[in-house]
Amino acid sequence: MTNNTLLKPSRPVGIVGYGAYVPRYRIPAKEIARVWAGGKASGLPVKEKAVPGLDEDVITMSIEAARNAMARAQIAPSQLRAIWVGSESHPYAVKPTSTVVGEAIGAVPHIQAGDWEFACKAGTEAMVAAMGFVGSGMAEYAMAIGMDTAQGKPGDALEYTAAAGGAAFVIGPAENSLAVINASYSYVTDTPDFWRREYQRYPEHGVRFTGEPAYFNHITSSAKTLMQELGLTAKDYTWAVFHQPNTKFPQRAAQMLGFTPEQIAPGLLVPLIGNTYSGASIIGLTAILDIARPGDRILLASFGSGAGSDAFDIVVTEKILERAGLATRTQEYIARRTEIDYATYARFRDKITMK
Amino acid sequence: MEIPRHWRLKKQRYALVGEVCPHCDYKIFPPRDVCPNCGDEAKTLYTFSGRGEVFSYTTIYEAPTGFDSMAPYTVALIKLEEGPMVTAQLTDLGDQPVEIGMPVEMVTRKMRNDGDERGVIVYGYKFRRRV
Numbered sequence: 378m379t380n381n382t383l384l385k386p387s388r389p390v391g392i393v394g395y396g397a398y399v400p401r402y403r404i405p406a407k408e409i410a411r412v413w414a415g416g417k418a419s420g421l422p423v424k425e426k427a428v429p430g431l432d433e434d435v436i437t438m439s440i441e442a443a444r445n446a447m448a449r450a451q452i453a454p455s456q457l458r459a460i461w462v463g464s465e466s467h468p469y470a471v472k473p474t475s476t477v478v479g480e481a482i483g484a485v486p487h488i489q490a491g492d493w494e495f496a497c498k499a500g501t502e503a504m505v506a507a508m509g510f511v512g513s514g515m516a517e518y519a520m521a522i523g524m525d526t527a528q529g530k531p532g533d534a535l536e537y538t539a540a541a542g543g544a545a546f547v548i549g550p551a552e553n554s555l556a557v558i559n560a561s562y563s564y565v566t567d568t569p570d571f572w573r574r575e576y577q578r579y580p581e582h583g584v585r586f587t588g589e590p591a592y593f594n595h596i597t598s599s600a601k602t603l604m605q606e607l608g609l610t611a612k613d614y615t616w617a618v619f620h621q622p623n624t625k626f627p628q629r630a631a632q633m634l635g636f637t638p639e640q641i642a643p644g645l646l647v648p649l650i651g652n653t654y655s656g657a658s659i660i661g662l663t664a665i666l667d668i669a670r671p672g673d674r675i676l677l678a679s680f681g682s683g684a685g686s687d688a689f690d691i692v693v694t695e696k697i698l699e700r701a702g703l704a705t706r707t708q709e710y711i712a713r714r715t716e717i718d719y720a721t722y723a724r725f726r727d728k729i730t731m732k
Numbered sequence: 733m734e735i736p737r738h739w740r741l742k743k744q745r746y747a748l749v750g751e752v753c754p755h756c757d758y759k760i761f762p763p764r765d766v767c768p769n770c771g772d773e774a775k776t777l778y779t780f781s782g783r784g785e786v787f788s789y790t791t792i793y794e795a796p797t798g799f800d801s802m803a804p805y806t807v808a809l810i811k812l813e814e815g816p817m818v819t820a821q822l823t824d825l826g827d828q829p830v831e832i833g834m835p836v837e838m839v840t841r842k843m844r845n846d847g848d849e850r851g852v853i854v855y856g857y858k859f860r861r862r863v
Contacts, residue, residue, distance in 0.1 A: 401824050431802050432823055432841040436855065440746075440840045468853055477855060481746040481840050483779070705863050713863060715826035 383560040383606050384505060386512020391554025392691070393452065393518065394547035394700065396445025397663040398438045399650050399710040402428040404722045406537045412719045413532045422623035426540035426651025428717060428725055429526045433541070434468045439524045440481045442545035445704035446520065447482055449555070450547040454482050457547070458516035459489035461506060463499025463655045464543075465573070466526045467492050478522070489519075496571060497620055498681025499523060500543065500655040505561050505687055507548035518549040525654035530579035531728060538623055538647070542710075543656025544663045555696040556666060556675070560607060563687045564599040571682035582682075588626070591684045596620060596630050599686035600678045604634075607690055611635035615673035618644030618661035620680035622652045630678075643668055649711055655681075662691075664707040669693045734846060738854055743777075745856035746840050750816070752778035759814040782838030784812040784859070789822065789830050798844040806830055810859050824860040835862045 406421040429438065439462050447454065462474045475490035489510075493499040500523015507519035524543030529536035551557045570591035573580035583591075596619055604610060611617070617636045619627040624647055631641045644661030653660055658679040665675055675691040723729050743749040750761035751774050758769035759778060767774040789808035792799075799805070806822040808830070822830060823841055836859040843854045 401826060430824060430841075432821075432843070432858065434842060434853075436853075437839070437841050472852075477746070480742060481855075483747060483749075709863060 382602060383562050384508065385560045386508055388512050388514055389551035389557060390508050390511045390548055391551045391557040391694070392546050392666070393549035393554050394446040394448070394450025395544060395555075395663050395666055396442045396447070396449065396704055397542070397544045397660050397707040397710060398442040398445070398524070399427050399542040399660070399707070400429040400433055400438065401713050401715050402430060402717050402725065403714050404428055404717055404719065408719050409537050413536070422537050422625070423651050424648045425716075426538060427542050427653070428722055429541040431725055433526070435462070435464045435466050435524045435526055436468050436474050436477045438526070438541065438543060439474060439478045439522045439545065442522060442524065442543060443478050443482050443520060446545040446547050448704040449700045450518070450549070451700070451703070452518055452547065452549070454484040455487070457484045457488060457518050457520050459507060459510055459519035460484060460522070461489070461491055461493055461503035461520070462522040462524065463493040463495070463501075463503045464523070464525050465494055465496055465499065465654055466528065467494075484520075495685065496681035496683050497622070497654045497657055498679040498685055498687055500659050501677070501679035501687040501689070502681075504546060504548065504659075504689070505563065507546070508558060508561065511548050511550065518547055521546050521548060523655035523659045525656055527652065527654040528573070528579050531723075533579070535580070535582065538652040540651025540653050542650055542653035542660055544659040546659070553696070554694060555700050556669070556691050556693045559690045559692060560603065561687055561689045562599055562603040562606065563685060564595050564602065565685035566595070568595070568682075568684035570684055587682070591682060592620070592622065592626055592680055593630060593633070595684050595686040596678050596680045597633050599688035600630075600634050600676060603688040603690055604676070609690070611640070613674060614640060614676050616644060616665045616669070617641050617676040617678075618658055618665060619678050620658040620686070621645060621647035621661065622657070624648050646707070646711065660707060666693070666697065667701055667706045667708065669697055669701075671695045671697060735852065738846060738852065748780040748782055748838055748857055750778050750780055752776050759812075759816060761812065761816040761818060780838070781813055782857075783862070784810045784836055786822075786830060786832055786834045786836060787811045787817060788832060802844075808836075808859065810836060818857075821858045822860065823858040828861070836860060837862045
């Protein structure tokens with residue numbers, strides 16, 4: 378490994394503000410099992426998942442997360458020089474999500490805007506780009522969002538977990554950050570574990586192939602390399618959060634890397650909200666930041682099918698104390714819960730075709 | 733297709749951007765460039781906090797064209813903290829009842845498609861019970 382392995386901006390950067398969003402509706406996994414698996418009650422991948430309402434999509438959810446991030450960042454919208462939204466469920470095939478978000482939070486017109494796609498790691502890819510944008514001095518602040526209303530084919534294994542939610546981050550100079558990002562490292566290969574072809578409503582996946590060669594190889598490689606290059610081990614971290622497509626995968630990845638169940642507990646949201654795809658690892662980060670103390674060290678490792686993983690080394694600063702309470706906390710969104718049945722879910726997710 | 737109208741109204745619809753009268757400080761929504769309080773010119777943009785309370789409400793079961801996929805839904809008169817009254821849908825009600833005087837906050841949501849599913853998606857303000 379050379380010294381060029383890590384991505385480290387020449388100007389130190391960090392998270393200036395963060396915001397989460399989870400829609401209020403929940404469908405329990407056992408309700409899906411009632412319809413498709415004869416009521417099987419054991420071995421379900423999550424307890425329940427978050428479902429967007431009829432009037433929600435990645436644009437509306439990104440706007441709310443962005444507003445929360447701006448409330449914590451305490452900067453003027455005109456200070457943002459980029460809004461990048463990572464998702465695999467952008468409402469339009471052609472027409473950016475990011476321009477609507479920028480307009481809604483008052484950040485246009487002097488701004489970069491664009492939509493990113495890399496399965497579940499589009500949001501962290503946008504974060505890395507924002508680090509570079511701010512770290513080079515081209516911009517003072519940039520916003521990166523990862524948000525999804527994930528698609529699960531009725532009856533497919535992914536229907537139990539494909540959920541809605543995500544997070545937004547204002548990346549800016551380290552001196553104004555509530556958490557400094559020391560470095561990031563990405564590990565990427567061409568791995569066909571999960572995909573959705575153009576004009577298809579639902580994705581396909583390689584069943585068991587999604588585990589070892591895809592998720593575990595990429596996420597442990599990125600996290601291990603980042604820690605090695607920084608001279609750190611799992612014991613140096615207060616918290617860790619991994620992409621969470623189901624409950625078991627992040628627990629096993631944590632164990633393989635030497636993290637304890639306590640270190641991943643506050644960021645492990647998948648049992649209660651499901652897999653929020655582009656939002657999954659970073660909404661876990663928001664839940665950790667909500668409870669973090671100055672000096673806490675956090676490992677964040679995303680995973681996107683196709684495949685790749687972005688790992689980040691993050692250290693919380695004193696500014697967390699004054700900013701965490703400035704917007705709705707992630708656990709408050711999770712507690713705001715209305716249970717729905719499969720029929721209502723089918724209507725909300727447009728699974729009933731009328732024509 | 734009403735693309736010019738949606739484009740013209742986007743700021744007030746996405747973020748409750750109205751006006752404030754520079755002469756008497758009266759807050760104006762929707763923006764109308766003339767102060768309804770003192771009659772002077774008022775073109776200074778003002779972004780409302782989005783906080784208010786339910787003044788009155790009704791539930792729509794037979795929705796007008798374009799809104800039928802969302803029915804039934806509740807429409808309310810919202811008294812904004814800054815003074816003006818706006819008409820808007822309530823959203824995210826879950827299974828809890830609506831009450832007059834209920835504190836609400838603005839969220840930006842999908843209103844409808846312009847035309848059918850091939851048209852632009854119209855986004856705008858709705859209100860929900862404060863989180």
